[in-house]
Amino acid sequence: MAADDLPVLIAGDVHGDIERLFQAVKPYPSEQWHTVFLGDLVDYGMFGVGALRFARDRPNTDVLLGNHEVAMLWALRDSSRVGFWMSIGGQRHDLDELRLDESLQRWMRERPALIQLADRTLVQHCGNDAYGELGSTVDSINDRVNDLLAKGGEALLWELLSSANVFETQPDRLDRWLERMHSRRAVFGHKPHRASRPMTYHDGKAINYDGGLSRSHRLYQKGAPIAASVGPLPP
């Protein structure tokens, strides 16, 4: 957890591209920034577990759960899910690595699905209000998420965290969600936008930081700038 007085750096979906991640955070020393990862550090690229460990060990950093972390944990617990997980970019060597590291498994299962910053920014993986099916506050939703991951409830969590981004095109739904969560804007990743900077919608009430960082992602577009995925949160 980080001090509230640091400026906030948001890092969108990394998907195993640790080389571009290192490059992206280099201008932002960890002691000067509160870093928030939006989840989906794993899959597609070769260094998913490496990216998770890097994020875990970076000072002043929060890491949210993405649908890909849930799919990986599901595959870890239930081997019948390995094929599905590999079909969405899962790397078998990463699963083997995670299997050997129980403290990393525990840490993953304890991650929040969403957090609220001091300036009432709500930070989450997908741009969708499906989280609300799990509770009525940030804390109660995260408690339920952690409970599901502790007790074999990955199916429900996978479904919710895989929900399509809707805030870009449904401002009324975004407004209802923000009101319900007592927040002023939502920041998310999950689906690559095609802008050169994090993509802002509805007068800044919704911001997508998934700029398609990973060169291994099926939707990677050559030349996608790093600053589309990793950058300071505007005031």
Ligand SMILES: [Mn+2]
């Ligand atoms: Mn993703």
